[in-house]
Amino acid sequence: MTQKALHRPALTVLDTPEEVAETAARRILDQLRAAPRSVLGLATGRSPVAIYAHLAEAHRAGTSFAGVESFNLDEYIGLGPEDPGSFAHYMHRHVFDRLDMAPGQGHVPDGLGDPASVARAYETAIAAAGGIDLQLLGIGRNGHIGFNEPGSAFDSRTRVVTLDESTRRANAPDFAPGAEVPREALTMGIGTILEARRILLVATGAAKSAALHAALHMPPAPDCPASALQLHPRVEVLCDRAAAARLKDG
Ligand code: F6R
Numbered sequence: 001m002t003q004k005a006l007h008r009p010a011l012t013v014l015d016t017p018e019e020v021a022e023t024a025a026r027r028i029l030d031q032l033r034a035a036p037r038s039v040l041g042l043a044t045g046r047s048p049v050a051i052y053a054h055l056a057e058a059h060r061a062g063t064s065f066a067g068v069e070s071f072n073l074d075e076y077i078g079l080g081p082e083d084p085g086s087f088a089h090y091m092h093r094h095v096f097d098r099l100d101m102a103p104g105q106g107h108v109p110d111g112l113g114d115p116a117s118v119a120r121a122y123e124t125a126i127a128a129a130g131g132i133d134l135q136l137l138g139i140g141r142n143g144h145i146g147f148n149e150p151g152s153a154f155d156s157r158t159r160v161v162t163l164d165e166s167t168r169r170a171n172a173p174d175f176a177p178g179a180e181v182p183r184e185a186l187t188m189g190i191g192t193i194l195e196a197r198r199i200l201l202v203a204t205g206a207a208k209s210a211a212l213h214a215a216l217h218m219p220p221a222p223d224c225p226a227s228a229l230q231l232h233p234r235v236e237v238l239c240d241r242a243a244a245a246r247l248k249d250g
Helices: 017-034 049-060 087-096 115-128 165-174 190-194 206-217 225-231
Strands: 010-014 039-042 069-072 074-076 134-137 159-162 184-187 198-203 235-240
Touching: 010 017, 017 049, 017 134, 017 198, 017 235, 049 087, 069 087, 069 115, 074 087, 115 159, 115 184, 190 225, 198 206, 198 225, 206 225, 206 235
Parallel strands: 010 235, 039 069, 039 134, 134 198, 198 235
Antiparallel strands: 074 184, 159 184
């Protein structure tokens, strides 16, 4: 078996979550300045909210996102854009309705379509766009990236997954009281994510410190999906002090 080369992701530890968001937004804006027609991989969740607010602010100040095409990491199966718990809804609220991206250029896997066909078409669409230039990632408390839960193969592609109970509990606050968090989702695979030309992972808060430690300091293994990032030569991790608490170099 050929041994894959391991890389050490570039780590920047900042004082506050706000500085993490500001720096991440700056990285995205730098990418767009260098290549206005970039293809971005985007994430949902709490971590990117402030990043997207900075992008919206940049847009109000004159930055155009008209050449950008984007692909989200994941979506719940059974939820469409009208559902406030869906990632499509989130993306409209935080990104698509606040920037001047061309209609149809912001892609989120269709949670209402036939999942296997949606997954196949999503891979084809990413390839047709020329691949992802910069992929933004958060990290789950269990080390997931996208919805690739522990045990996901490093060469996995966009597919249907069953969410861990811990992930459903962590995401429950995004749903109305009493509403069920879906049990299944569509997610880009780890193999899909690793094909991005550059990856930017953000992590804030003490609840992420164990996952970040496993991702950066343990040998890459499927029990921590984010540890697969050590196989990629161009990864930057931006985190705050709380998330960096267990890192040797944090
Ligand atoms: C979101 C996603 C997830 C989140 C992760 C962290 O599209 O794919 O992997 O990035 O669950 O979520 P937050 O930022 O809410 O802690």
